[in-house]
Amino acid sequence: MDEITVRKIDKLLNLMVDNATVVVSGEKIARELNVTRSQVWQWVERLRNLGCEIQGVPATGYRLKKMPDLLAPELVRRELGTSSFGKTIHHFLEIDSTNDYATQLAISGGVEGTVVLAEGQKSGRGRMGRQWYSEPLKGIYCSVILRPGLPPAKGPLLTLAAALAVRDAVCRMTDLKMDIRWPNDLMIGGKKFCGILAEMSAEVGRIRFVVMGIGVNVNHTSFPKEISHLATSLKLETGKTWSRIELTGQMLKRLESLCREMEKAGGQGIINRWSEISSFAEHKRVEVHSNGTSFFGETAGLDENGFLRVKRDDGCLETIYSGSIAEANEPVKES
Amino acid sequence: MDEITVRKIDKLLNLMVDNATVVVSGEKIARELNVTRSQVWQWVERLRNLGCEIQGVPATGYRLKKMPDLLAPELVRRELGTSSFGKTIHHFLEIDSTNDYATQLAISGGVEGTVVLAEGQKSGRGRMGRQWYSEPLKGIYCSVILRPGLPPAKGPLLTLAAALAVRDAVCRMTDLKMDIRWPNDLMIGGKKFCGILAEMSAEVGRIRFVVMGIGVNVNHTSFPKEISHLATSLKLETGKTWSRIELTGQMLKRLESLCREMEKAGGQGIINRWSEISSFAEHKRVEVHSNGTSFFGETAGLDENGFLRVKRDDGCLETIYSGSIAEANEPVKES
Numbered sequence: 173m174d175e176i177t178v179r180k181i182d183k184l185l186n187l188m189v190d191n192a193t194v195v196v197s198g199e200k201i202a203r204e205l206n207v208t209r210s211q212v213w214q215w216v217e218r219l220r221n222l223g224c225e226i227q228g229v230p231a232t233g234y235r236l237k238k239m240p241d242l243l244a245p246e247l248v249r250r251e252l253g254t255s256s257f258g259k260t261i262h263h264f265l266e267i268d269s270t271n272d273y274a275t276q277l278a279i280s281g282g283v284e285g286t287v288v289l290a291e292g293q294k295s296g297r298g299r300m301g302r303q304w305y306s307e308p309l310k311g312i313y314c315s316v317i318l319r320p321g322l323p324p325a326k327g328p329l330l331t332l333a334a335a336l337a338v339r340d341a342v343c344r345m346t347d348l349k350m351d352i353r354w355p356n357d358l359m360i361g362g363k364k365f366c367g368i369l370a371e372m373s374a375e376v377g378r379i380r381f382v383v384m385g386i387g388v389n390v391n392h393t394s395f396p397k398e399i400s401h402l403a404t405s406l407k408l409e410t411g412k413t414w415s416r417i418e419l420t421g422q423m424l425k426r427l428e429s430l431c432r433e434m435e436k437a438g439g440q441g442i443i444n445r446w447s448e449i450s451s452f453a454e455h456k457r458v459e460v461h462s463n464g465t466s467f468f469g470e471t472a473g474l475d476e477n478g479f480l481r482v483k484r485d486d487g488c489l490e491t492i493y494s495g496s497i498a499e500a501n502e503p504v505k506e507s
Numbered sequence: 508m509d510e511i512t513v514r515k516i517d518k519l520l521n522l523m524v525d526n527a528t529v530v531v532s533g534e535k536i537a538r539e540l541n542v543t544r545s546q547v548w549q550w551v552e553r554l555r556n557l558g559c560e561i562q563g564v565p566a567t568g569y570r571l572k573k574m575p576d577l578l579a580p581e582l583v584r585r586e587l588g589t590s591s592f593g594k595t596i597h598h599f600l601e602i603d604s605t606n607d608y609a610t611q612l613a614i615s616g617g618v619e620g621t622v623v624l625a626e627g628q629k630s631g632r633g634r635m636g637r638q639w640y641s642e643p644l645k646g647i648y649c650s651v652i653l654r655p656g657l658p659p660a661k662g663p664l665l666t667l668a669a670a671l672a673v674r675d676a677v678c679r680m681t682d683l684k685m686d687i688r689w690p691n692d693l694m695i696g697g698k699k700f701c702g703i704l705a706e707m708s709a710e711v712g713r714i715r716f717v718v719m720g721i722g723v724n725v726n727h728t729s730f731p732k733e734i735s736h737l738a739t740s741l742k743l744e745t746g747k748t749w750s751r752i753e754l755t756g757q758m759l760k761r762l763e764s765l766c767r768e769m770e771k772a773g774g775q776g777i778i779n780r781w782s783e784i785s786s787f788a789e790h791k792r793v794e795v796h797s798n799g800t801s802f803f804g805e806t807a808g809l810d811e812n813g814f815l816r817v818k819r820d821d822g823c824l825e826t827i828y829s830g831s832i833a834e835a836n837e838p839v840k841e842s
Binding site for chain 1: 798
């Protein structure tokens, strides 16, 4: 499907949601989308395939009878209440990458709290050029524009805050025990269910904007073989299906409140909370992969900017700016 | 002039430079630029107005007899010798902003050392959203793509290196005494003649690219009233006209060598050299403007990332991440 079609089907979905209690005439829909009535009919079919129950009323029009758990802006906004994050939501049934789209919006002046949501990504991206597996309709693929008054050196604080926001939202809904692997992987039982990719545009002393990409595995029932020993989902861990709408709303709400807190009181609160929650904060034996090399050591807390300190086996204290860490001697899990 | 015209005239210039010893037929030029011969004639006039002496040989073609100090890629490259910086140079007679163009190149995969040069900028930009006065043919308006293996926190080191590169290039040509005001303003007698705008795109732990914009006032003989008490040029300070080609080549060469040094040996060398040269490094009474407030204090050296430390009058040691500093009680100079 080309992008225009995707956007028109999305517009149709939102039109159906907005008029959920009434019958909308095919003519009205065709006019608003600027397409033919037979095109409308095809797209209604497409929404039915996605799980929407849409009643066709002969000679009158269409009525939405049941909505699946699609991240329609109107529905997510209901969760958000009075938050300013999510006042503008761009929703896609399918997109290349929510981060790429949000970056374009930010370059064109998109304000803080602008959100891009997609039901699926064709080229979802993760940290360090990796892919992010983005099964349609199962996960949350979300990017938020942030415009903090921070120097780039303090950027890591934002990603710690994003990890805490998702964790708090999941805690509110489930009883799962979670860990945070530095900097921002959310883990259950040693497997990852949420990844965060923060991309920033900055002058040397001043962040212009950060696009905070958040991918959450919610209702996945399986993963490709290559990652199944590393990845999990809330459904796999609980056996239950969870509302992506509720989780998206709650995590955006919480992210906004953590960002506000950081503006007022600085980053120490974030660092303290992250350190309480993460087993990786201190005294954990880890293997560090950074800048093409790797070494073993013991974690020794975060610095004031959110970078991890690791005491190497040779005694040197090193600050980890980039790369990834793993629990040392972590057994490779069988899929 | 539209961008295509600007690019074609530029192509014409480079064609004339490449064939400087021979007569190039108008037909050949028209074919290579894919325009009419009367268009070629108009553009040759335009180059003549810029100072090119171009001989018209009746019924044969055109020959370049004398080149003004235009930053034609072939000429700049001669200064560069074997350097890898400047292997690709995009040259414009006029551009909106060299940084904007270089950013687009970097997004599309432009390699480290790719250079954008312009004879003039319509919307030259400086730090913190300010304008950069870009009088055509008088200054150097240059942007370089860097792809250092550094975390964003270490970005300031690059801008210190860029200031050192320009300073070294100017030192090689003139006897001027220069100062560097943190982070990277090059000053002569309290007035600024070079400004640097580093813009980066990064993941939280990893710089993707930096566009290093360098503006140098070379042969300006005057400045607009609003900035004439703040700005100067090499010509105003020495009474002489300087080769922009030579200066551009030398500063790119030096920037490359400082970047290589930093890759191998880290940033301490840059910090040491900057601190030797700048009167702002230590024990200088300054006024700091940062994040909408200002305060007085005394400078107390750079930290390991190149940020300036200032001891406030209330005794607190503060690290300055963004904003600007000025010598305290600096007399306002009359224009």
